[in-house]
Amino acid sequence: MTPRMTNPALLLPDALEAALALAFAAKGDLPQRTVELVHLRASQINGCGVCVDMHTKGAKREGETDERLHAVAAWRDTPYFSEAERAALALAESVTRLSDRPDPVPDEVWDEAVRYYDDVALASLLATIGVINLFNRFNVPTRQVAGSVPVSR
Numbered sequence: 279m280t281p282r283m284t285n286p287a288l289l290l291p292d293a294l295e296a297a298l299a300l301a302f303a304a305k306g307d308l309p310q311r312t313v314e315l316v317h318l319r320a321s322q323i324n325g326c327g328v329c330v331d332m333h334t335k336g337a338k339r340e341g342e343t344d345e346r347l348h349a350v351a352a353w354r355d356t357p358y359f360s361e362a363e364r365a366a367l368a369l370a371e372s373v374t375r376l377s378d379r380p381d382p383v384p385d386e387v388w389d390e391a392v393r394y395y396d397d398v399a400l401a402s403l404l405a406t407i408g409v410i411n412l413f414n415r416f417n418v419p420t421r422q423v424a425g426s427v428p429v430s431r
Contacts, residue, residue: 279423280421280423281420281421281422281426282421283420285420285422286420287416297409297412297413300409301406301409303405304402304409305402306398306399310340311337311340311341312362312363312366314340314342315337315342315346315367316369316410317333317336317410318337318347318350319350319351319367319370320371320414321333322351323371323375324374324415326413326417327417327423327424328413328423328424328426329414329417333410334347343358345358346358346359361393362394362395364390365387365391365393365394365395366391366394366403368390368391369388369391369403369404370407372384373408373411374407
């Protein structure tokens with residue numbers, strides 16, 4: 279697989295710096311494992327191989343198990359996730375799929391998220407979902423190659 283062009287984020291260093299600053303700030307007090315799961319799920323939905331690869335590796339570094347990582351795409355049908363993680367994953371799916379239904383983020387999804395996250399944590403979740411969707415939208419149309427982005431922390 280060959281990318282169509284250099285990653286747009288690399289061509290616009292100021293934009294990359296701003297996006298990375300938002301990504302860092304967006305995490306707030308959210309557990310890093312939750313952030314990685316949310317990033318992985320949104321990237322699966324968007325078909326972003328670069329981000330699926332990167333956030334699977336990031337989740338592993340955070341101690342995530344293969345069992346849970348293999349189940350992220352089917353999280354509703356597995357017993358491996360906490361109720362708070364389920365709420366975050368449901369919110370990530372709804373926000374990522376805004377145009378898929380008349381009420382993009384149904385009350386039941388929002389209300390479940392509110393049960394586990396205060397306003398600051400919800401703001402962090404929404405920002406981190408937005409940031410991963412931004413990177414997915416850079417990577418997918420330009421056909422960036424999984425494994426091409428160095429993963430460090």
